[in-house]
Amino acid sequence: MRQVTLEKLYKHPIVQKYVNRSGMAHAIAVAEHAFDIATKTGVNPDLAAKAGFLHDIGHYKWYHENGEWDYQMYKRNDIHAIKGAARAHKLLVRLGEDLQDAKEIALAVLLHTDSYLPGGQLQLAPLQKVVAAADAADEEPGGNHHYRKIDYKTGLERVRILDKKIDRYLHSARLEQTS
Numbered sequence: 647m648r649q650v651t652l653e654k655l656y657k658h659p660i661v662q663k664y665v666n667r668s669g670m671a672h673a674i675a676v677a678e679h680a681f682d683i684a685t686k687t688g689v690n691p692d693l694a695a696k697a698g699f700l701h702d703i704g705h706y707k708w709y710h711e712n713g714e715w716d717y718q719m720y721k722r723n724d725i726h727a728i729k730g731a732a733r734a735h736k737l738l739v740r741l742g743e744d745l746q747d748a749k750e751i752a753l754a755v756l757l758h759t760d761s762y763l764p765g766g767q768l769q770l771a772p773l774q775k776v777v778a779a780a781d782a783a784d785e786e787p788g789g790n791h792h793y794r795k796i797d798y799k800t801g802l803e804r805v806r807i808l809d810k811k812i813d814r815y816l817h818s819a820r821l822e823q824t825s
């Protein structure tokens with residue numbers, strides 16, 4: 647049994663508040679992609695799906711007073727990955743996540759983008775690569791993936807399905823280990 651499921655995260659008020667800000671539909675799609683990529687690359691799909699789901703939890707919206715989105719201001723000032731890593735970590739620990747896993751997930755959130763980092767090549771760990779690839783797989787031109795909508799019930803159904811897939815995968819991986 648996983649202590650922290652996607653359903654538990656999804657229902658949490660902190661997640662509803664911040665993940666809806668950056669796009670719940672995008673977060674769920676990235677979690678699904680992360681699961682698929684992780685299972686194909688030997689990465690723990692539980693950690694990948696949670697990191698994918700929470701990767702944009704640190705987003706802040708940069709708006710002008712007239713309500714228009716200011717991309718330049720965002721590019722210059724954004725630290726959503728840093729904020730998101732700290733926010734995801736705090737939430738996971740509070741919900742009882744294994745501390746090593748909480749750290750791994752937070753690091754994958756921190757490094758899912760290099761847009762805020764000084765130039766240079768990052769050496770990403772496999773889990774971090776999975777989350778970055780899952781995010782890129784759901785990206786739409788002009789940042790439109792942040793605006794795709796999903797209603798609460800449909801979102802809940804999707805995360806429940808993904809939770810089941812993760813449980814099934816971890817269960818059969820455990821059986822393989824013991825046989």
Ligand SMILES: [Fe+2]
Nearest residue numbers: 672701702781
């Ligand atoms: Fe994203």
